[in-house]
Amino acid sequence: MRAVVFAVIVALVTFGQPTFARDIISSDIYPSSYPTVRATAYMGDLIRERSGGRLILSNLGAGDRESENYTLGQLRNGTLDMARLNINTLNSAVPATIVPTLPYIFRSVAHEREVLDGPVGEEILASLEATGVVGLCFYDGGAKSIYGNRPIRSPADLRGLRYRVQPSAHWAPMLRALGAQPVPMPQARVEAAMRAGVIDLADGSWSSFVALQHHSVAKNFSLTEHSRPPSVLLFSKRIWDTLSPEDRAILKTAARDSVALYRQLSDEHEAAARREAEAAGVMTVSDIDYDGFAAALVPYYATAVSDPRLKAMIERIKGEAGR
Known part of the structure; x- marks a missing residue:
């Protein structure tokens, strides 16, 4: 009888669950309610289901807010499996990632999504492997606008103001040309x-503005919508190379399948964040001199991008049909 019971237990262990589960650790700077984190959690549900429980995604929670460059280093050396990073973090290492961050490169949300889902997006993702990461998908991050304690309506309003830029950003020379003082800062x-008055201005989407509590101090949100830099879901190439072709396919497909949910959540989150900010006393500045900003910023493309291949990529993006 004891032998029969033992045999049943062995059968349950062997056939009732996978003999080995691979725990995939992911990171994001945002809290669990943020669309990017919710989308990766959904991806986790997909990979668990499609792998029969062999692949399990665990989120570290809010990652290193001080430096996404540090998180990128963790991916490269294989101490972290996966992370969602702002694409600006990769600008220095992968010049192609500069292109989707250029001012007014995308005409609308629809145009950006069409480009990221198409050949240009695939080309940018493929270029990431050379720097030690595998690009799984893009999460478009909403339009970035300028915020601070004074309204910004035209390029002239930037003169003399201290403007926070991401440490790896290529925007600093452009801001200097407009008369602003760029201040690199996490x-x-x-x-x-x-x-403390160390900076006057910063920029971001409505969602990041509220999620990072910047609306508690910046009371003017100027709808310049000057850039739509996507974020990107990355996997460590060191870890990727140890996975089977089947598991790689599961991860890549699940990531792509999470994008539709992300976009739905992101659109809802942007609208809700705007309402929350305005209810907290933030003034939305909408009378923006868009032509003036475009005239000042678009010529910067030639300075930011010198590679003929990337210049051709810009022209391809301009030719996409989205409006």
Whole structure:
């Protein structure tokens, strides 16, 4: 009888669950309610289901807010499996990632999504492997606008103001040309720096503005919508190379399948964040001199991008049909 019971237990262990489960650790700077984190959690549900429980995704929660460059280093050396990063973090290492961050490169949300889902998006993702990461998919991040304690309506309004830029950003020369003073700074330090008067301005989407509590100190949100830099879901190439072709396919397909949910959540989150900010006393500045900003910023493409292949990519993006 004891032998029969033992045999049943062995059968349950062997056939009732996978003999080995691979725990995939993911990171994001945002809290669990943020669309990017919810989308990767959904991806986790997909990979668990499609792998029969062999692949399990665990989120670290809010990652290193001080430096996404540090998180990128963790991916490269294989101490972290997966992370969602702002694409600006990769600008220095992968020049192709500069292209989707250029001012007014995308005409609308629809245009951006069409480009990211198409051949240009695939080309940019493929270029990431040379720097030690595998690009799984893009999460388009909403239009970035300028915020601070004074309204910004035209390029002239930037003169003399201290403007926070991401440490790896290529925007600093452009801002200097407009008369602003770029201040490289991790995103997590913006609120304290603005309170202390170290910086006058920063930029971001409605969602990041509220999620990072910047609306508690910046009371003017100027709808310049000057850039639509996507974020990108990355996997460590060191870890990727140890996975079977089947598991790689599961991960890549699940990531792509999470994009539709992300976009739905992101659109809802942007609208809700705007309502929350305005209810907290933030003034939305909508009378923007868009032609003036475009005239000042678009010529910057020639300075930011010198590679003929990337210049051709810009022209391909301009030719996409989205409006």
